[in-house]
Amino acid sequence: MKNKEYPTYVFEERMESIKKNLRNYCNDTLDLHRKSTSLLFNFDEEIAAGVVEKAKELDVCGYEIERSCIRFIAMEQPLATDLMYIESSIRVISHVKRIAYLCRNIAESAATIEGIKVSNKIMGDLEYMADYVQIMLTRGFGSFCNQDISVARELASDDDKVDDLFDIILSHTTELLTEKIQNALEIVNIIFIARYLERIADRVVNIGERVIFINTHKRPHIEELKKEEQ
Numbered sequence: 001m002k003n004k005e006y007p008t009y010v011f012e013e014r015m016e017s018i019k020k021n022l023r024n025y026c027n028d029t030l031d032l033h034r035k036s037t038s039l040l041f042n043f044d045e046e047i048a049a050g051v052v053e054k055a056k057e058l059d060v061c062g063y064e065i066e067r068s069c070i071r072f073i074a075m076e077q078p079l080a081t082d083l084m085y086i087e088s089s090i091r092v093i094s095h096v097k098r099i100a101y102l103c104r105n106i107a108e109s110a111a112t113i114e115g116i117k118v119s120n121k122i123m124g125d126l127e128y129m130a131d132y133v134q135i136m137l138t139r140g141f142g143s144f145c146n147q148d149i150s151v152a153r154e155l156a157s158d159d160d161k162v163d164d165l166f167d168i169i170l171s172h173t174t175e176l177l178t179e180k181i182q183n184a185l186e187i188v189n190i191i192f193i194a195r196y197l198e199r200i201a202d203r204v205v206n207i208g209e210r211v212i213f214i215n216t217h218k219r220p221h222i223e224e225l226k227k228e229e230q
Contacts (some may be wrong), residue, residue, distance in 0.1 A: 011076050018072060019145070021065050022089055026141035029058060029100050033137055033200070036103040037130035039110035040193065041123070048107045055104035062097040066090050081214070088210040092144055095203040099137070102196045102203075109189050109196070116186040122172050126194060129165040133197045133204075136162070140204035149215045152208035156220075162201040169194045 036051045069086050072078070078086055136158050143151040173191050177184060209220050 011078075014068075014072050014076060015078075015082065018065070018068055018086070018089065021068065022093070023145045025058070025061055025065060025093070025096060026145060028054070028061075029096050029103070030134075030137050030141060032058065032100055032103045033134060036106040036110070037134065037197075039107055040113070040130065041127060043110050043114040045111075048111060051107035052104050055100045055107075058100040059097055062093045062100075066093050069093075084214050084217075088214050092207050092210055095206050096141075099200050099203050102200050105196050106193055109193050112189045113186050113193070116183055116190075118176065118183075118187065118190070119172070122169060122176070122190065125165060125169050125172070126190065129162060129169065129194060129197050132158070132162055132165065133201050136201050136204045140207045143211050144207050147211060147215065149211055152211035155205050155208035159201045159205045162198055166194050166198045 032051060032054050035047055035054075039048055039051070069090050073083070073086055136155065139151050139158070140155055142148065143155070170191060173187050176187055212218070212220050
């Protein structure tokens with residue numbers, strides 16, 4: 001029996017369909033983050049409700065793409081890099097689903113800080129943090145969709161910047177809590193929002209690490225630990 005030519009047209013078509021769905025999924029999540037963080041500075045109840053509903057839709061969509069990846073593995077039996085890409089896609093989808101869930105948390109928390117009077121410094125830092133995470137998401141999603149390892153390697157240093165911003169906001173809000181009892185709950189919610197943004201950035205780093213793994217067959221954290229042991 002003559003061996004089937006590899007890859008087949010159907011194989012390539014299904015692979016491209018997964019990549020396209022994943023790109024659309026990432027773009028929708030990127031837009032969700034933009035809308036959720038805009039609520040922090042210009043709250044709109046209708047937009048907030050839309051963010052919550054969209055997050056639910058993206059959760060379902062993520063599972064559908066995961067199922068298509070599993071079907072692809074079962075039917076096409078991909079090898080080597082193709083198999084690694086599909087397996088990594090399933091992992092990346094789990095991170096993107098979590099990012100959408102965190103965007104939902106941001107939208108819900110935005111309602112609790114509407115109209116709160118805090119220093120321009122705190123809100124300015126929060127806005128900067130939200131914008132920086134938006135950039136990280138753009139770069140992180142792009143690095144996976146385009147398999148851009150150079151961008152993926154830069155995400156860890158971007159995350160360090162987000163961590164620094166979180167520490168600054170935490171320090172300023174903590175000082176405010178010691179001085180002011182009024183609006184204490186709303187001020188605490190600012191800390192929660194900053195924490196959600198920090199966690200989104202962490203997920204982006206995880207996505208970048210999958211890009212590095214696909215292209216180098218090495219896990220970044222493991223390699224760093226090995227260097228420290230030498």
